[in-house]
Amino acid sequence: MNEQQFISSDFSILSQPLSVGWQSPSNIALIKYWGKTGIQIPKNASLSFTLSQCATDTSIVFSPLSKPTRSVDFVLIFDKKKNTDFRPKMIDFFERISDYCPYLRHYHLEICSSNSFPHSSGIASSASAMSALALCIMELEQHQQPAMSELYFKQKASFLARLGSGSACRSIEGPLVGWGTHPRITNSSDLYGVVHSDSVHPIFASYRDTVLLVDRGQKEVSSTLGHNLMNGHPFSEQRFLQAQDNLAELVTALAEGDVNTFVRIVELEALTLHAMMMTSDPSFVLMKPNTLHIIQAVRVYRKETGIPLCFTLDAGANVHLLYPNENAEKVMDWIENEWASYCQNHQYIHDRVGNGAKKM
Numbered sequence: 001m002n003e004q005q006f007i008s009s010d011f012s013i014l015s016q017p018l019s020v021g022w023q024s025p026s027n028i029a030l031i032k033y034w035g036k037t038g039i040q041i042p043k044n045a046s047l048s049f050t051l052s053q054c055a056t057d058t059s060i061v062f063s064p065l066s067k068p069t070r071s072v073d074f075v076l077i078f079d080k081k082k083n084t085d086f087r088p089k090m091i092d093f094f095e096r097i098s099d100y101c102p103y104l105r106h107y108h109l110e111i112c113s114s115n116s117f118p119h120s121s122g123i124a125s126s127a128s129a130m131s132a133l134a135l136c137i138m139e140l141e142q143h144q145q146p147a148m149s150e151l152y153f154k155q156k157a158s159f160l161a162r163l164g165s166g167s168a169c170r171s172i173e174g175p176l177v178g179w180g181t182h183p184r185i186t187n188s189s190d191l192y193g194v195v196h197s198d199s200v201h202p203i204f205a206s207y208r209d210t211v212l213l214v215d216r217g218q219k220e221v222s223s224t225l226g227h228n229l230m231n232g233h234p235f236s237e238q239r240f241l242q243a244q245d246n247l248a249e250l251v252t253a254l255a256e257g258d259v260n261t262f263v264r265i266v267e268l269e270a271l272t273l274h275a276m277m278m279t280s281d282p283s284f285v286l287m288k289p290n291t292l293h294i295i296q297a298v299r300v301y302r303k304e305t306g307i308p309l310c311f312t313l314d315a316g317a318n319v320h321l322l323y324p325n326e327n328a329e330k331v332m333d334w335i336e337n338e339w340a341s342y343c344q345n346h347q348y349i350h351d352r353v354g355n356g357a358k359k360m
């Protein structure tokens, strides 16, 4: 697939309003995407677990207009209230996808959205929000072109989501999604995410992710700024090569059920992401003291119990704890007894690997 194939040129505008809805999950990268070129083309391939509890619900009513507008005509209701804060980001998104979805200018869009996880929790919501939005748009496109294949539907949904927020392209399906060209991910592409379809050991199919909300504040550095800091970064070229190698090694570990290699690579990826930010100019330290406390305790806990608990981080202070389902009871007790007090307002979210977005 190339970009041209996602241009919708043959469509017929519906005569009646259409109401659609999708619930789309967040995802957590095991191999991190950090650094891009052009419009969200990744500098290295990434691989993520799709989550299930942390999700965005979006519904859209598309009402046909008598004549097309110059830009997409929409209103956004977020958490039951009319929202203007996200409007600039949405305007940019609609502008970016306008060549691929020219039919959107023939409708008024009433978009209602809400997140299942606490608002301003510090959990990145752009992946779930942008993928839910892209899926709603694709459902309209499918009504206009009923012969569309399921493969095209998913690929274009991921392609559109990527134009909103790179990592969002990994939220359409699950449980493991790769994005970015890589020899170890079958049919991989820089344009959209694909399900990692090679054999994966059953231990990883039911993995748990508990997100410890260490800091609920606003993101200190936007992802756009963060990605840009990789341009001209003294270590970036080496980092992009390292990510490709780490992904290859992780794919083997996933197939073999090698949890020790999984732990090593996943933690290395998280710390490298932060190391890149700490060594950029300007530099950013996005961990908080409690992030480090938790990281150190995870390593001690692993040594003492033999349970392959590991951590990963996004571009912020919150910690994702990853562990096999069979260890869930013990790890959850430990979290509740030891770590709840380190989280802001005692907040953490128990999540698990999921299979992707659902139609509502």
Ligand code: PMV
Binding pocket: 028, 029, 031, 032, 033, 034, 046, 126, 165, 166, 167, 168, 223, 224, 273, 314, 315
């Ligand atoms: O999708 P963006 O542009 O917000 O970038 C997200 C990057 C990380 O979350 C830090 C890593 C990743 O691969 O998800």
